[in-house]
Amino acid sequence: MGEPFARIAAACAAIVVSVALAACGSSSSSTQSKTIPLGAVFSLTGPGGVYGPQQKNAAELAVEQINAKGGVDGKKLSITVLDDGSDKQQSAQVTQRLIQQNGVVALLGPTLSNSAVAAHPIADRLHTPMLAVSTTGLHIVGSCPYPCTYIFRDSLGEASAIPANIETYAAAAHPKTAVLLYPNDDKFSVDGAKIVEETAPRYGIKLLGVIQFTKAEADLSPFVSQAVSKRPDVIFITSLGAIPSTIMIDARQQGFKGKFLGGNGFNTAAVAKAAGAAGTGAQSASAYYLGNTFPSNAQFVSAYEQRYGVPPDQFAAQAYSGVLILANALERAGSSSDLANERDAVRAALETTSIETPLGPFRFTSTHDVSQTIWIIAENGAGGFRLVKSVKP
Numbered sequence: 001m002g003e004p005f006a007r008i009a010a011a012c013a014a015i016v017v018s019v020a021l022a023a024c025g026s027s028s029s030s031t032q033s034k035t036i037p038l039g040a041v042f043s044l045t046g047p048g049g050v051y052g053p054q055q056k057n058a059a060e061l062a063v064e065q066i067n068a069k070g071g072v073d074g075k076k077l078s079i080t081v082l083d084d085g086s087d088k089q090q091s092a093q094v095t096q097r098l099i100q101q102n103g104v105v106a107l108l109g110p111t112l113s114n115s116a117v118a119a120h121p122i123a124d125r126l127h128t129p130m131l132a133v134s135t136t137g138l139h140i141v142g143s144c145p146y147p148c149t150y151i152f153r154d155s156l157g158e159a160s161a162i163p164a165n166i167e168t169y170a171a172a173a174h175p176k177t178a179v180l181l182y183p184n185d186d187k188f189s190v191d192g193a194k195i196v197e198e199t200a201p202r203y204g205i206k207l208l209g210v211i212q213f214t215k216a217e218a219d220l221s222p223f224v225s226q227a228v229s230k231r232p233d234v235i236f237i238t239s240l241g242a243i244p245s246t247i248m249i250d251a252r253q254q255g256f257k258g259k260f261l262g263g264n265g266f267n268t269a270a271v272a273k274a275a276g277a278a279g280t281g282a283q284s285a286s287a288y289y290l291g292n293t294f295p296s297n298a299q300f301v302s303a304y305e306q307r308y309g310v311p312p313d314q315f316a317a318q319a320y321s322g323v324l325i326l327a328n329a330l331e332r333a334g335s336s337s338d339l340a341n342e343r344d345a346v347r348a349a350l351e352t353t354s355i356e357t358p359l360g361p362f363r364f365t366s367t368h369d370v371s372q373t374i375w376i377i378a379e380n381g382a383g384g385f386r387l388v389k390s391v392k393p
Contacts, residue, residue, distance in 0.1 A: 037078050039095075040319075041110040043115070044085075046085045046087065047241035050268055051240075051268055052083070052086075054268075054319075055133065055315050058316035060081070061304060072327050084109075092119050092122055095123055096122050099126045099128045106129040109135075112240070114187045116140055120151050124147060129152065129343060131154060133319045135153065136157045136158045137188045138195075141369050143367075149347070150347050153369050161284070161285035163195065165263075169261060177207075178206070179211065180193055180200075181235060181236065181237050182236075182237070184213070192239075192262075193236075195263075196236045208232055209230050220247060225254060227256075236261050236262065238262060245271050245274035245278075247260075260279065266282055267315075267377070268313045268314065281381075282379040284376075285376050285377075287359050287375070288358065296356040296360075300317065300320055312358075318359065324357055328355050329353060330346055333346045333349040351364060351368070374393070376390070
């Protein structure tokens with residue numbers, strides 16, 4: 001946790017003890033209680049609010065299902081979900097609160113890559129496993145600007161997703177020209193743009209223009225006009241929230257007849273519904289495909305729809321899978337009377353994960369990144385997606 005447990009015990013008389021502690025002077029470990037505390041940092045409001053609520057729903061569903069089957073190692077899971085408001089400073093603050101005040105064994109999140117650059121270093125410094133369930137930008141795991149020993153990811157990084165998508169479309173349609181649109185004040189968007197610029201030429205696609213704007217722009221139509229005027233075969237969009245659907249609608253209204261290609265920002269029903277008919281055929285690569293009928297996904301889809309009345313999306317599936325992955329690691333790590341040791345054991349167990357999830361067969365790479373099938377999907381114009389192709393890891 002960042003300070004010796006003996007020091008915590010000595011200070012018990014002077015401070016308000018975290019609810020994660022069983023009693024003053026006792027270990028914070030879940031072995032001292034009947035529950036194993038987990039945490040999650042999601043964007044329930046702000047730009048990431050199109051992704052965070054379904055993440056919360058799915059994570060809570062997974063905890064409930066695991067507890068109904070007896071929990072983990074005879075103990076029930078609990079999960080505290082905090083909103084970071086899509087703000088990196090708030091994300092860092094609530095991450096630290098969950099670790100130091102709530103005494104969680106491990107965490108999920110945050111929702112956005114822009115927030116991860118602030119939250120993940122804190123979890124790593126405090127030696128607490130944190131599983132990224134939707135942060136897909138560069139340097140989230142592996143080659144991080146800090147050790148990132150305790151950071152893992154079950155979300156498909158843009159460095160894998162965007163090239164797979166471009167390769168698939170280039171092989172099918174042989175586009176020659178493209179324009180790239182993206183906001184230059186968001187890590188996810190900037191990382192995705194960099195990957196597009198590096199990848200498109202390898203498949204014979206010439207970028208006629210790279211058009212930048214900011215997330216705060218009230219009217220994107222001038223930027224879309226610049227793109228459409230170049231008459232490209234493809235418009236690349238690397239962005240999140242409402243921006244992709246706004247660009248698609250505007251481009252169609254201005255007469256664009258070509259293809260929209262993007263990254264993980266496309267992969268939620270909120271974007272597909274907002275784009276409507278304008279988004280028909282908009283293609284991306286996803287960690288998840290709703291229509292997969294293998295048991296681990298079919299059971300998840302049925303339970304999610306029964307509980308929430310709507311189908312799950314990629315972000316729900318990744319959060320749900322994240323809880324399954326943590327529970328599996330907790331089971332294999334075993335109990336400890338010391339919270340720090342328990343966190344270390346979970347981190348070590350995560351490295352050897354091999355389970356079935358709604359995402360398909362899942363394991364981590366040696367750099368804690370995802371190793372799984374990539375699903376190339378396209379918006380169907382009615383708020384959903386169709387499968388274009390699957391790409392094995």
